[in-house]
Amino acid sequence: MRLLVIGGDAAGMSAASQARRLRGPDELEIVVVERGGHTSYSACGIPYFVGGEVAGADALVARTPAEHRERGIVLHLRHEAVEIDTGGARVRVRDLASGGERWEPYDHLMIATGAVPVRPDLPGVDAAGIFGVQTLDDGIAIHRAVERDRPARAVVVGSGYIGLEMAEALVRRGIEVTIVEAGEQPMRAMDPDMGALVADAVRGLGIHLRLDEPVEGFDTGGGRVTAVRTARRTIPADLVVLGLGVRPGSDLARAAGIETGPTGGIVTDRRMRTRTANVWAAGDCVETRHLVSGAPVAIALGTHANKQGRVAGTGIGGGYATFPGVVGTAISKICKVEVAHTGLNSRDAERAGFDALTATVESTTRAGYHPGATTMRTKLVFERRTGRLLGAQIVGEEGAAKRIDGLAIALWNGMTVEEMTGLDLAYAPPFSPVWDPVLITARKAAALVEEAMRDGG
Template sequence: MGVGSRERLVVVGGDAAGMSAASQARRRRDGGGLEIVVFERGNFTSYSACGIPYLVGGVVADPGRLIARDPDTFRSAFDIEVYLRHEVTGIDLGRRAVRVRDLDGGGQRWEGFDQLMVATGAVPARPSLPGADAAGIHGVQVLDDGLAIRRVLDGQRPRRAVVVGGGYIGLEMAEALVMRGLQVALVDAAPQPMTTLDEDMGALVADALRKVGVTLHLGERVTGFDTAAGRVRAVTTANRVLPAELVILGLGVRPNTALARSAGLAVGATGGIITDRRMRTEAAGVWAAGDCVQTRHLVSGAPVAIALGTHANKQGRVAGINLGGGYATFPGVVGTAVSKICGVEVARTGLTEAQAVRAGFDPLAVVVASTTRAGYYPGAAPIKTKIVAERRSGRLLGAQIVGEEGAAKRIDGLAIALWNGMTVEEMTGLDLAYAPPFSPVWDPVLIAARKAADLVERTPCR
């Protein structure tokens, strides 16, 4: 517990959510009133996991560029004690203590807490298939994963790689491996990569991957991994055998809640820890934030677990403000995400057409082709914008963008409109910036909104 009159905050996990919470709590309470101790099982704190594919691909050469603050900075500037390579293996809520294993020095000990922040993140989905634990098969979640893959590329010089799964990480890693000169195949059970897009927009991403030499095997499930001497040598599907010296799992991630479950904390339908809007769990003095929690989708109203650094940092900040004696809430998410894959920018927010149907809406959708700049201005590139709206009300439900340079960040305007519950008719009057180097006189967002509003007006109710 805290020493003397000092309260003690223990943080489990030293990346975005955990360190944001610790830093915010410290800003509001000095070291004389609050002791803060962080346990992180990895080798780094406060790093950009989103930068891992660019580290692997060589776009970012120095891993240190991905690290925002190291433990020495947290100790000297924030009076936050950080223990790297220390894994919390148990939480005893009755005893108000966590069991900590020193991964390098060995041994375990109990550390008391008054307040506990659970920020255990997510873990890559790993299929329960023959050979899935073989050497050469890598998930991608933490910086240590990226460094391990880079060591393989630099030291073993593999020639052939297979990426299993076509989500954001899978596609970004496929591009990174192409940049490193490997022959890359991608296997996905879905008919198109990136299932967070509708199929018509995902098809554009598939075309971009093929253009840079990625061989796609879509609509195929992996059935196992061929191994020799404990090392992967091929990926098998129902249709083929794909030789590989390196396999990347891009099957997405799931909330890392084993520790929370074993402690008796409530876990929701998404697999994430249940918290209130202030990031409190049901257990007194226990908080949670980041990829390990579930939150509310503000369009569908359903619980969701979306692993993004933006959410983790915001949730950690909210928890830290409350831990420090302030008041803050996290309202939920609309699912905004963006990526660059092989020169093509991809963005989405809200619900896809298929998700809107599953959520009980009666949606309409339009897809508009335009250019990122005025057509006569050098560098104008194609962009496709899809808007999903509710049939009767015209309420914006979601949007997707696929295009070349200058396309993706337009999703921010759509996300703001979605956040504020605007209709597509209201969006047609948005005062968006225009100059030929940046946009046609009718921005693609406005064209799509206008087309969607026209469709709503002329489509009868069902």
């Protein structure tokens, strides 16, 4: 039996490792082709490497190629899969160094081609000094540019999680940073009122935040970027980071007739099997089920990639495991500001057809009298008729955001806000006020549901 894996990062190598755990080298040959030069790295760690909080790129690598090879995994770095022939059960692979190509056969094929950064088709976008943040090689390139060119001014395009984290990293390096965002708020996964808190926090760091200003192009000089242009202004820049999000890297699979869904991600079942025989897929290239909306979603996140890869590897190794879907939990820290959300925000809840209410409460992370208590805001989105929790958002400081986990688990279990008011959450003054912020917000939400019921809502 031969397992061929396309992509040597989180999903691909989790699958390979798990399959190896279940099947030794004499039972299963495992071959991985990886376009880049690294394996099993934390893309989420790139901002901390660029910002200097993490000493070297090596620290972001969970398992090196050598470690994988020691476990009997054949690894071809700088090799790109260029065609999948599902009928012939083989993949055409190009050696990027020599340009030579060959066919690699498979019994099981694991597609872990990751995500493709959104790159706007704008004048000058290919100039030197403009970077994506997708692979570890991207991270190393930005780090090198910062160290070598000592840029004075940087522009980050996009203000989602990665955009804000990169902006923080560059500020840490003493660079003057402008964020340019096409939308009306940063972090569009949050409701506008919560996004406004993030905007305030970002501006508090000395970052220029330009909202409602789509990028129109890049000025260049000698092939290098010199400025970013919007309808309103020209922003000089020695370095530009594109943080416009990603889409599933499913082109290769689609070209081979492997089914993709409305999000562009590869369609799989709960065991991470595609609709094509003996072909598995996992990670940023697939779509999965959102357990609250019921709709397919493509969420590029290392933790899902690792879980899905492991599930696929278990199946390939002859075992049984499933990936049930996601509730859309995410978290970030921009200097001291912590931000997190799970489930649906107000807009998404409405789009999914829910008649939703929200409750927002400002409270403290610890007992008010305890040193280190800081203010945090918690917002719940819930169904008017039933009180069922649909989503939650948190903005605060130290100790605030990881509380989203409890809300994600409540959401996972379909709890109502009324039930949540009784939850037995941990209380001691260094950790929580006697009414945890989650409980206070649930209480307020439950009162709104009761009121709506009385009003015949």
